[in-house]
Amino acid sequence: MRTSLFAAALAASLPFVALPAAAQKSKAPEPTYAKASDIPVEAFFKRAELNSLELSPDGTHIAALTSSKGRTNIVVVSIEDRKPYVITSFEQFDVVDFEWVSNKRVFFRVAETRDVLGRTKFQGTYAIDIDGQNLRNLSDGGRAIKEGTRRINNIIPIRRTDPPSDEMIVEMEARYDGTDVFRIDTRTGRVLENLTSDAPEYTTGFILDWNRVPRVAYATDARKGVNYVWYRESAKSPWQELFSRDVASNERMSPIAFNADNKTLFVSSNIGRDKSALYSYDPSTKKLGDLIFEHPSIDVRGGLLFDAQTHKLLGLNFTYDKSNTVWIDPAMKKLQAQVDAALPRTINVLGRGNDNPNRFIVDAWSDTDPGRFYLLGLNPTKMEELLPSRPELPAALMSPRKFIAYKARDGREIPAWVTIPRDSDGKNLPLVVNIHGGPHMRIYGFSSWGRPEAQFLASRGYVVLEPEPRGSTGFGRDHLESSYKHWGQSMQDDITDGALYLVKEGIVDKKRMCLYGASYGGYATLQGLVREPDLFKCGVAFVAVSDLVELLTSNESDTNMATKVDMSRVLYKQIGDPDKDRQMLVANSPAYNAKKIKAPILLAMGQIDVRVPLEHGRRMRSALEAAGVKHEYIVYPGEGHGWNKEEHVFDWYKRVEKFFAENLK
Numbered sequence: 001m002r003t004s005l006f007a008a009a010l011a012a013s014l015p016f017v018a019l020p021a022a023a024q025k026s027k028a029p030e031p032t033y034a035k036a037s038d039i040p041v042e043a044f045f046k047r048a049e050l051n052s053l054e055l056s057p058d059g060t061h062i063a064a065l066t067s068s069k070g071r072t073n074i075v076v077v078s079i080e081d082r083k084p085y086v087i088t089s090f091e092q093f094d095v096v097d098f099e100w101v102s103n104k105r106v107f108f109r110v111a112e113t114r115d116v117l118g119r120t121k122f123q124g125t126y127a128i129d130i131d132g133q134n135l136r137n138l139s140d141g142g143r144a145i146k147e148g149t150r151r152i153n154n155i156i157p158i159r160r161t162d163p164p165s166d167e168m169i170v171e172m173e174a175r176y177d178g179t180d181v182f183r184i185d186t187r188t189g190r191v192l193e194n195l196t197s198d199a200p201e202y203t204t205g206f207i208l209d210w211n212r213v214p215r216v217a218y219a220t221d222a223r224k225g226v227n228y229v230w231y232r233e234s235a236k237s238p239w240q241e242l243f244s245r246d247v248a249s250n251e252r253m254s255p256i257a258f259n260a261d262n263k264t265l266f267v268s269s270n271i272g273r274d275k276s277a278l279y280s281y282d283p284s285t286k287k288l289g290d291l292i293f294e295h296p297s298i299d300v301r302g303g304l305l306f307d308a309q310t311h312k313l314l315g316l317n318f319t320y321d322k323s324n325t326v327w328i329d330p331a332m333k334k335l336q337a338q339v340d341a342a343l344p345r346t347i348n349v350l351g352r353g354n355d356n357p358n359r360f361i362v363d364a365w366s367d368t369d370p371g372r373f374y375l376l377g378l379n380p381t382k383m384e385e386l387l388p389s390r391p392e393l394p395a396a397l398m399s400p401r402k403f404i405a406y407k408a409r410d411g412r413e414i415p416a417w418v419t420i421p422r423d424s425d426g427k428n429l430p431l432v433v434n435i436h437g438g439p440h441m442r443i444y445g446f447s448s449w450g451r452p453e454a455q456f457l458a459s460r461g462y463v464v465l466e467p468e469p470r471g472s473t474g475f476g477r478d479h480l481e482s483s484y485k486h487w488g489q490s491m492q493d494d495i496t497d498g499a500l501y502l503v504k505e506g507i508v509d510k511k512r513m514c515l516y517g518a519s520y521g522g523y524a525t526l527q528g529l530v531r532e533p534d535l536f537k538c539g540v541a542f543v544a545v546s547d548l549v550e551l552l553t554s555n556e557s558d559t560n561m562a563t564k565v566d567m568s569r570v571l572y573k574q575i576g577d578p579d580k581d582r583q584m585l586v587a588n589s590p591a592y593n594a595k596k597i598k599a600p601i602l603l604a605m606g607q608i609d610v611r612v613p614l615e616h617g618r619r620m621r622s623a624l625e626a627a628g629v630k631h632e633y634i635v636y637p638g639e640g641h642g643w644n645k646e647e648h649v650f651d652w653y654k655r656v657e658k659f660f661a662e663n664l665k
Contacts, residue, residue, distance in 0.1 A: 036459035059356030087132035102164040116518035116642040122154035127186035178203035260311040274476040308354035321403035368398035399458035406501040416467040430512035430664040437519030442474035469494035488588030526590035538663035542604040546591040546620035594623035600630040606639035
């Protein structure tokens, strides 16, 4: 299973260069293009050549995800001899994440990954040696995953053992009324110990203290519609309720991790405030302590960085206009400043092996650079460039992506990102509004380089607006709750007002604006054409909701089938009651209002989508046909809530390219 992918590139890697000398260019071959529009569709949407680099605990090897056999697999490189080996060979699924079990073994999960909402449909959990030997299917081969005939595809790694061994501490749903924490042998798949056999019912997750004892548990009682947080003083102490809340409530306090003292907790809380902030918390008195960190514009819900040896809090990561790291530890703050001086044009994220404090991987990226990786050593401080993440996408041809905030018509501030074609003068350009799914998600803020769609569309000459309209999460409770029962109404106006803001700024030509989106974003695309028939010139919608009544009542959707919570407590509150609010829902469902649409539509669905079932596409297609609206309709076989097969991905974006070229001349 050993394949020498990237051998030539890594063998030619540069000698160490001392900080703060400017980073040198990679020896990896990079294609050349005269202009961005010459870059083919495949270059934007193929799987990344390299990402998620992680040092082994002792810092002697690097593991990473790489493109191989048309899927994402794992490559391991020895830092000493630079020999790389692709140690997995999956052709049907992607390796989506991995954890070092020890210096010689890796734990990983495979899944279908290209869900438009960023979800992963797990297909199995495995462990393998770094030479590609001793692969163990943990999902289907050992007692770690067997309860009767039950298969557990998603086994969640929590922590290595101490000292490192072939064992791992994991979470998995080995009982039907909840999740438990186990210590397993990754070579045999056998359960060695259940660490939470006395846990409360309906548990969904745990937090371990620094002695690897599960002491905080999350649970959801679907019968009551209540979320609980439980706590115990030690492994032998009884579980006690810390606090609870209704599942539909947006007021919450969420434990994140134990402090180094193993007594106090770090929690994220928005109790008594609009935006979540980080606090210390004393579980013995059930009281919040000191405010650790807050941000005026966003929720802070995690991102804590700890020293693997001392367990001290070193700093935290958060994203507002860009990714930020705030270091509390003076040494890390100084090191970050050195790296930033050496690489001033990128955001530089530091990661190190747990047992080797003197060796780091630096992930460096920007709004135009998809990412490059560096190996950083201390004592003396030296840095070496390894490989780019996407060598086929040269940073010099990518378009700058800027954070903005504009006012909606009712005065609400809407965060957004705007990508303007690099080769343009930035004036009077055609616009594509890229509307994210969910809608109760935060999508666009977590990558300053941007999702490939933005750069692809900008390369074809379009301004791309990526708004976070009301209903998007991460911007406080009010921004979320102001969207309730406003699908297709004020939520839609937020999107329209963003387009009009760019018109007012002189960036966009009002006569050349189109909508684009998937899932909820597909709904908002269709509804935007209903609500503003004379403003937008076209719409591209895929895996799109078209009927709000169907969304709330369908027996085919996993939203309604798989949930253990009464939807009337959540979705009815957010979207509407299909009985009491039926008139409103029908009035704001594109499938009932296609006769108002004037612009052409490109519409696509996944044949086996269980989030937005195919019926939504069929109803919309029939409505468009009855209304005489020009449209193109595609169903991709074997696809769910997004396209996983690369031939479908490439086909789709070529259709999108052609459609916008025809309608945004």
